[in-house]
Each structure stands twice: as structure tokens, then as C-alpha cells.
Amino acid sequence: MTAGPGPWLAVVVLGLLLRPASAQWHCRQGRVELIVGGAQGCVESVPASPPASPPASPPSPGVAPTLQRQRDITRRAILENELRQEQAALAALQSGGRVVDPAERQRAQDNIAALRRELAR
Structure with missing residues (x-):
């Protein structure tokens, strides 16, 4: 009922x-x-009962150290590859004998700086 x-x-x-x-x-x-x-x-x-608190979630087990090391190695390899690509793109912009758009150059330089910061972590 x-x-x-x-x-x-x-x-x-x-x-x-x-x-x-x-x-x-x-x-x-x-x-x-x-x-x-x-x-x-x-x-x-009649006073309403207080809202029920959510059930406590079990503690997360975390990641095994060997798996985390492998993930870190893979991440670093990806970042290094992206850095090489950005550096090659900047070099291509500057060595084409053409007028380079300052915004394009700045974007490439910003990307390189961001990738270096990420690799320094």
C-alpha cells in the first residue's frame, strides 16, 4: 500500500x-x-527522517606498481613522439622560404613548450 x-x-x-x-x-x-x-x-x-547517507564505497585497490611503470613509459613515449612532430613542423614552417604566419609559429612554439613541461613532470 x-x-x-x-x-x-x-x-x-x-x-x-x-x-x-x-x-x-x-x-x-x-x-x-x-x-x-x-x-x-x-x-x-511529523518531522521527516533525514536523507539516508550514501553507502560507503569500498576503497579503490589502486594500480599495481609494474602496471603504473608501464603506463608511465608509454605516456612518455607518446609525449616524446609528439614533441618531435611539433619540432619538425616548426622547422618546416621556418625553412620553406615562405612568409610564416606569426600565429602559426607561436602555436607551434607554445605546443613545444607545453610538451616539454609535461615531460619534465
């Missing part, structure tokens, strides 16, 4: 119908905030 809205709903509806325009009250009914009006204010009801 499911529980109905309870007698507080009738009080809220009645309060909304009979309230003067200037009198409003903000009341809580469990997790719901009610805006009611009238001179009576908020009507006390």
Missing part, C-alpha cells in the same frame, strides 16, 4: 487559496520546499 500525500497537502492548498498576496512562507516538507501563504505560516507536521 502506498502512502498518500497526507493532510499537509490540503493545508498547503487551502493556504494558497486563502493567502493575501503579500504573505508567503517557505516551508520544508521532507525534501520538498513549499511556498505557502496566509497568516498561519508553516504548519508543523
Whole structure:
């Protein structure tokens, strides 16, 4: 059997119908905030039980040190490869005998600097 809205709903509806325009009250009914009006204010009801705390999650096991070392080696290889590609792209920009867009040069230099910072970690 499911529980109905309870007698507080009738009080809220009645309060909304009979309230003067200037009198409003903000009341809580469990997790719901009610805006009611009238001179009576908020009507006390049975206090709602506090929300249940989420179940504690089991501690994460972490990563095995050998697996983490392998991931670090792979990450470093990828970053070094990207750095070589960016350096080659910058060299190609500067040695083409053509006018280089300053924004393109700056982008390549910024990428190289960012990759070096990442490798320094």
C-alpha cells in the first residue's frame, strides 16, 4: 500500500487559496520546499527522517606498481613522439622560404613548450 500525500497537502492548498498576496512562507516538507501563504505560516507536521547517507564505497585497490611503470613509459613515449612532430613542423614552417604566419609559429612554439613541461613532470 502506498502512502498518500497526507493532510499537509490540503493545508498547503487551502493556504494558497486563502493567502493575501503579500504573505508567503517557505516551508520544508521532507525534501520538498513549499511556498505557502496566509497568516498561519508553516504548519508543523511529523518531522521527516533525514536523507539516508550514501553507502560507503569500498576503497579503490589502486594500480599495481609494474602496471603504473608501464603506463608511465608509454605516456612518455607518446609525449616524446609528439614533441618531435611539433619540432619538425616548426622547422618546416621556418625553412620553406615562405612568409610564416606569426600565429602559426607561436602555436607551434607554445605546443613545444607545453610538451616539454609535461615531460619534465
